[in-house]
Amino acid sequence: MFVLPLLPYPAINPILVHIGPLAVRWYALAYIVGILVGWGYARAIIASKSLWGGPAPLTVTDFDDFVIWITLGIILGGRIGYILFYNLPLYASHPFQIFELWNGGMSFHGGFLGCTVAIILFALKRNIPIFSLGDLITAVAPIGLFLGRIANFINGELWGRPSDVPWAMIFPSGGPIPRHPSQLYEAALEGVVLFVVLNVLVRKGALKRPGVVTGSFAVGYSIARITCEFFREPDPQLGFLWGGLTMGMLLCIPLMLAGICILAYALRYKPKPTDG
Numbered sequence: 001m002f003v004l005p006l007l008p009y010p011a012i013n014p015i016l017v018h019i020g021p022l023a024v025r026w027y028a029l030a031y032i033v034g035i036l037v038g039w040g041y042a043r044a045i046i047a048s049k050s051l052w053g054g055p056a057p058l059t060v061t062d063f064d065d066f067v068i069w070i071t072l073g074i075i076l077g078g079r080i081g082y083i084l085f086y087n088l089p090l091y092a093s094h095p096f097q098i099f100e101l102w103n104g105g106m107s108f109h110g111g112f113l114g115c116t117v118a119i120i121l122f123a124l125k126r127n128i129p130i131f132s133l134g135d136l137i138t139a140v141a142p143i144g145l146f147l148g149r150i151a152n153f154i155n156g157e158l159w160g161r162p163s164d165v166p167w168a169m170i171f172p173s174g175g176p177i178p179r180h181p182s183q184l185y186e187a188a189l190e191g192v193v194l195f196v197v198l199n200v201l202v203r204k205g206a207l208k209r210p211g212v213v214t215g216s217f218a219v220g221y222s223i224a225r226i227t228c229e230f231f232r233e234p235d236p237q238l239g240f241l242w243g244g245l246t247m248g249m250l251l252c253i254p255l256m257l258a259g260i261c262i263l264a265y266a267l268r269y270k271p272k273p274t275d276g
Contacts, residue, residue: 007181009169012154028101030151031074034144039067041140045202053208053271057132066122070137073118074111074144075101081110085247086235108145108225109251131210131266138217139198145221146191153183160185160231174233182232189224211266218259222252 015023042063046056082105083091083098091098119137123130152158159171160180168178197220198213206212226249234246241250 007167007169009156009171009181011156011172014155026154027151030147031144034147035067035071035074038140038143039063041143042136045136045139045207051202051205051207053205058126058128058136062126062128063136065126066118066133069118069122070115073114073116075114077114077117078106078108078111081107081113085110085251087237090237106148108221109255112255129210131214131262132207135207135210135213138214139202141217142191142195142198146187146195149183149187149191153181153187158183159233161233163231179233180231182228185231186225186228189228190221194220194224205271208271209266209269211262215259215261215263215266218255218262220259222256222259225249225252 012026014025014027016026016029017024043060045051046058046060046063049055079098079101085107087105115137116134119133120130122128123133156171156173159169159174160182162177163180164178165180167181169181170176170178194217198217201213201216206216229246229248232246232248234240238247241247
């Protein structure tokens with residue numbers, strides 16, 4: 001029987017460069033670049049009056065001040081979420097490993113909750129509409145999601161289920177079985193496709209209805225993540241849960257419902273007229 005050759009896994013060193021005793025990892029670089037590129041894109045959105053129907057409800061200075069808030073929300077929320085949702089017994093037994101962020105272990109859903117808290121607190125502090133700030137953040141979020149999934153691929157982690165597709169790969173930590181490169185599927189759907197969809201909504205005037213982009217992100221991400229979970233190997237410490245669902249699928253259900261509710265709320269109101 002003729003067997004197609006496997007697509008070789010590009011064994012990239014997870015450490016990009018050593019600077020003295022400091023190791024700069026691709027994983028950390030993905031977070032840094034994602035935040036910086038998202039920061040620049042958000043500033044461009046704020047500066048465009050036509051997208052908001054007039055002056056944006058926050059200034060570039062406001063957003064510059066907010067970057068540290070959202071960074072803490074991503075890191076603290078993502079880490080705490082991973083500990084609680086995915087591996088609480090391990091970290092309860094080895095609490096010092098909580099601080100070993102360079103070994104991975106971040107949860108999108110935890111990061112989303114952390115960002116939500118940061119958005120609400122900062123918006124209340126600066127008297128900015130919560131959903132307008134949320135729309136801005138979710139419009140740029142797929143940039144970080146894309147880079148994060150590429151970093152997962154480079155790290156050879158979060159690989160997919162066994163497969164015989166021509167592009168299946170044997171991951172160094174995944175045993176001798178060819179697997180779906182599910183990290184790339186997630187980079188494509190959660191990153192590229194979701195970014196394009198939200199960018200089209202922004203260009204079509206969605207920011208004039210606060211909450212539309214936020215709700216669309218929640219629903220769109222949930223659909224993308226649930227789809228990719230059918231190809232991704234569940235975390236070994238959890239495996240398959242109720243009815244063959246994974247933790248990622250289960251966490252997306254309330255996120256999707258929240259997104260639908262936000263969309264229903266936002267679409268009740270007419271879009272803000274463009275200042276002429």
